[in-house]
Amino acid sequence: MAERSFAREVEKLRIGAGEFFHGEGILAVTKALLQSGVSYVGGYQGAPISHLMDVLADAEDIMAELGVHFEASASEAAAAAMLAASVNYPLRGAVAWKSVVGTNVASDALSNVASGGVTGGALIIVGEDYGEGSSIMQERTHAFAMKSQIWLLDPRPNLASIVNAVETGFELSEASNTPVMLQLRIRACHVYGRFVAHDNVRPAYGLADAMQKPVRDTNRIVLPPANFLHEHEKIDRRWPAAIDFIKARKLNEFLGGHMGDSGIIVQGGLYNTLIRALETLGLADSFGETDVPIYVLNVTYPLISDEIVGFCADKRAVLLIEEGQPEFIEHEMNAVLRRANIDARIVGKSLLSRAGEYTGQLVKDGVLRFFREYAPSRVADSQVTIAAAPNMPTLNHVVPARPAGFCTGCPERPIFTAMKLAEMDVGPYHVSCDIGCHLFSILPPFNIGNTTMGYGLGMAGASAFQARGSQRTVAVMGDGGFWHNGLTSGVGNAVFNGNDGVLVLVDNGYSAATGGQDILSSRGTNSRRNTHHPMAAAMRGVGVDWIRTVRSYDVSALRRELAAAMTTKAKGPKVIIAESECMLNKQRREAPLTRNRIASGARVVKERFGVDADTCTGDHSCIRLSGCPTLTIRDNPDPLREDPVAHVLDDCVGCGHCGETAHAAILCPSFYRADLIFNPTVWDRLRASVRRTVIGFLQRRSDARRARFAF
C-alpha cells in the first residue's frame, strides 16, 4: 500500500474530449498515455516519479478496461527491457523512473533497444531529480540520450504542453524508429494545473495480437552483423526522419517578437522561469507576450540546425539558457553556427552559471546582464538591479538547517542507535551505506556511514575490505535495494567470493523511501501483487549460513547481534535482518482501526512516552542517540537550571525507542511510558481504585511533610 492513494484522482482519467482535466503533472502524463493508445506501461518508483507509479497502480482497473498491461518493475533495467515489446510490433509502450540514477540502471537495456530501433512508439518518462530538494548526484540525462541516440523532449512546464509532448513523442518515436525520452523536472512532475482532455484510446493492435502471431526480424537484434548495420541506420535513416518530423510538426516553438539583433534560446522546461524573469524586468506580460525573440527547445536532442541558423542569422548575440553541465547544447550550437558561417555569438554559461539549478533569480540576473551587454536599449529604463543584497540583518547564523530525518516512530532509527552503541563494544568500524531512508543515518544526530555507491549496492561497496584479522566492515541495505539488485550484487557476490563482512538488512516491509510501495517481501496483502516472500529464504538460497533476525526496536538485542557478527569465527557474510514495519504505513493502517475500536467501546491501551522534567538534566544524550522528531526540548521549568529539558511531543506514536535507548545506553531515569486505558473493564477500575487509595495516602503524607518547609 503506497503512502499516498490516488484512488479518487484516477477517476479523472475517464473524462472525455473537450472537458477540463485538473490535476498534478504526473496524473496528466497518465491521462496522456491513455489518450495515446498505449499497450503497456512499466517503471520503478523514486522521487519525483513515485507518484506516477502510484497513480498507475491505482489506475490499474481503468487501464485493464483499455487492455493496458501495467507492471511495477523490479528495477529500471527491468522496466527498460519491457520496451522490447515495441521492437517487432506496432505496440506503444511507456516506462518511467527517477533520473539520472534510474537511467544509469536502465542503460544496458536502453542501449539495446536504441540500437535495434522500434516499430511501435517507445516512450521513456524520466523525472529529473535535479536542483533544490534533490537527493542524488547532479548529472544530466542528456548524455544518455546523446550516446544511445534517443530523442530527448523537454516540454514547456504546463500541463497542455506536457500532454502534447507525450502524444507527439509516440509519433516521433514511430516516425523515426527510435525510442523517445520525455524529461520532466521535479516541479513539473508535481505541478497542479489543467488542460483540455481527449478521449482515451484502446490500441487497435493489442498485446494479444502480438502474442498470437509472433514476428521475428533478426536484423533488430544486437549481434553481428546487425549491430554494425544499426549504427549506420541511426545516422542515415532514423536521424533524418526525426529531423523532418520535428520540423514538420513544429515541436520547437518560435515565441516572442521578431525584432532586434538579440534573442534568447531556452530549454522548454525553463520557459516559464524565463518569462517570469522578463516580466519582472518589464519586458513581458503575464501571458508571455514580449518583443524579445525566443526560440523554445521542446526537443533538446537532436538539435535542428536549420532552425538554429534561421533564428541566429540576423542576430548579433543570442542568450542560451541551458541548465546542467557539460553544456552539450551550447557546444553543438556553436558548431552549427560555425559550419554555417554565422557570426552570431552564443552566450550561455558565461553569463548564467556553469553549474547548479537555474533558479528564477539566477535567470533574471543572467537575462539582465545579457541585455546590458548586448542590447542595452531594451533595459535602459529598467529599475531592476542584479541580485540586490538586502540591506538588512543577516539570518544565516540564526536559521538552523533542517536536514531530512527518520520519521516519528521509524523502526530504522533503533538500528543506528544500536550501531552507535555497538561501536562502544567492538571499536570503530567502516560502514558502507545504501540508498533508502536508512541513508539518513549519515545526517545528524547519527552521523554513521562512510560511502554510498547506489541502490542495492551497500554490501558490494564494502567488498574490497577483506583483510583477514582486521575489524570487519558493516554494510547497510534496505529491502527495496535488496530486491532491486542487492541479493545478487551484494549477498550473492559476498558468498561467492567468501567475503567476511557484516550486512544489516533493513526489513520494514515496503520500499519506504520512495513512498511505501509493496515489494516481494511485503507482508501486507495486495490483491494485485504476489508478496510474502521472505528475504531470509532468498539468502539461504544463495548460500548464506549466518542469518539473525531481530525486531528492530530491540536495541539491546541488535547491539548484541552486531557484536556477535563482528566477532564470530563463522566464515562468509554475516547478515542481521532488522525487521519492523514502516511506522508511516503502520499508522496509516492502524490509527483509524484504533479510533473505531475506542468508539465502539472496546478496551484499548494506548502507549505514549514522556520525559520527567524534574529528573532531566538537559544533556540531550537521548536526542543524540535517537533523533525522533517528537523527542525535542523545551524551557527548563527549574529556575536553577538553564539548559532546556527533553520533551516528548503529542504526536509520539509510542514506538518505545526512547525508553529502549535509555535502557540500553544507561542514560537516565527520566523516560517513562504511560499506558492510557480506554473503556476500562470492571477489574481495571477496581485495581485502579485500590492503587489510588494507597498511593494517594502515602503521597498526602509526604506532601504534608514538605509543606512544613515550603515557602
Next chain:
Amino acid sequence: MVENRSINIAILAIGGQGGGVVAEWIVQLAERAGYLAQYTSVPGVAQRTGATIYYIELFPEALAKARGKEPVLALMPVPGDVDIVIASELMEAGRAMQRGLVTPDRTTLIASTHRIYAISERSAMGDGRSNGSEVFAAGEARARRLVWLDMEAAARQGGSVISAAMFGALAGSGALPFPRALFEEVIRVGGRAVEANLSTFAIAHDDAVGAVQPPESAQPSPKRRVGAAVAPLLARIETLPFIAQDMAREGLRRTVDYQDIAYGRLYLDRLAAIAGVDHASGGERYRYELTTEMARYLALWMSFEDTFRVADLKTRSTRFARFRNEVKAAPDQIVGVTEFMHPRIEEVCDSLPAAVGRAILGSPLLRRGFGRLFRRGRRIRTTSLGGFLLLYTLAAGRRLRRMTLRYQRELAAIEAWLGRIVAAAPTHYALAVEIAICQKLIKGYGDTHARGAASFARLMQACDQHKARPDFAATLRSLRDAALADDSGSALDKAIADLE
C-alpha cells in the same frame, strides 16, 4: 501591469506539517473564486522532517478569457516577486527572509511564533537554541505587512493541526481578495475533521485579525505561605547582596526540599562565606557576579541526583498530576506509568554506607558478583502498588544520605571546588566566576555523569596548572565550551593540547 499579474504565495513548512494540504485548499479556494491556480512543490526526501517550500500562483480567469490565452505561471518563487509568505514555524519565517522571499514592497508575512527545534538545536549538549528575536526583528524590517500568531496554540485549542491554522491566518490577514465564507466552504467540502478544522481556522483567523505583534510572555510567580522552620533561613538571605537573593532563595528551596532544614542551613553557610569573599575581593564592582552564580551552581551541586532523589521525585503527587497532564489523559482515565531505570553496580554502591560501598567496588570479586544483578535495566511500574512502594521506600532512604559513599565523594569535591574559588577570587575575580560556572558540566546519570565529571576534573587540573596566566578566565570559558562541543571529548582534548 501590476493589476494584471499573478498573486504569488509561498508556503514554508516542515515535512509532515501539512503544507501540501494548505496549498490544495488555496487552489480550491481560488478556483471557487474564479481564479486559475497553479501549485507545485518539491517533496522528495524533504517530506521526511525537512524544510519544504510549496509555491502557488493565482490568476483571474476572467482576464485569461478576455485575452483568449493562458497565463504563463512560474514554478518557483523569485525574490522580490512574492505577495504572501506563510511560515508554519518561526525559523521557517526566518528561512523565507534568508532566501529573500519577503520584500518590503510586496510581501505579507504570515508566520507562526512557535518553535519546532531543529536537530542541531535539540542535540546540543547544553542550550543550542537559536535566538528567535532576530527573526522577529527581521520581520519588522522586511515585510510589507506582518501577521504573527501562535499557530500551534491555535491548532491545540481548536483540536486540529497546523494546516488549518495556516489557512485561518491567511483568511484573517485579508491578503487574498476572497471572503471568509469561501475559505470555510473549502474546509467543509474537504469532508475530513471538518469541525476541528473549522474551529482551529476560526481561532487563527481571529488571531490574525487582532495580532500583528509578537506576543509577550509574562509569568506571575505564585505566592506561598512560609513555614515556621524556614523563616530564620529566609531572613539570612536578606544579608546577601541584593542581586543574588532571588537565586539564593531558589537554592535554599532546592536544598531543603532535597534533604532537610539543616542541609539548607549548610547551603546558606557556604554561600555566606562566598559572599564574604566576594565582598572582600571588590565584588561590588562586578555586581556580585560570583555570589549570584554560586547561589545557582552550589545549589545544583548540593542537590546531586542520586537514587534517593530520583525515587523521591518519581513518587510525588505533583509528578503524578504532571504526567497525566502531559499525556493528555481525560480526568477519570486510568493511566499506568512505567519507568525505565538502569542503576548499575556503581550507583548501587554509591547508595550504600561509604565503607560498604567502597569495599564492594574495591573488590573485583564482589564487584563482579553483585554487578551481575544489575546488568539489565529495570522497568518499574510506579502506578502499581509494588513499584510505588519500592520507590517510596527508596525515597525515604534520603535520611541516611549523609552516610553514603556518593555523599562523601560529592562533599569532598564540593569542598575542593569552593577552595579553588575562594583562593582565586581576591586576585582573579573573573576566573573565580568561571570556576563556579564549570559546575554546569556535571550533570546527568551513569556514563553521561561520568563524562561530565571527568571533563570538570580536567578543567580543574588545567586551572591549577595555568591559573596564573593573566587571561586564564577566558581560556577556561573556551575549555568549557569545548567540553560541551561533543560527547567524545575530542574538542576538549584538542583545546587542552593547545594550552601546552
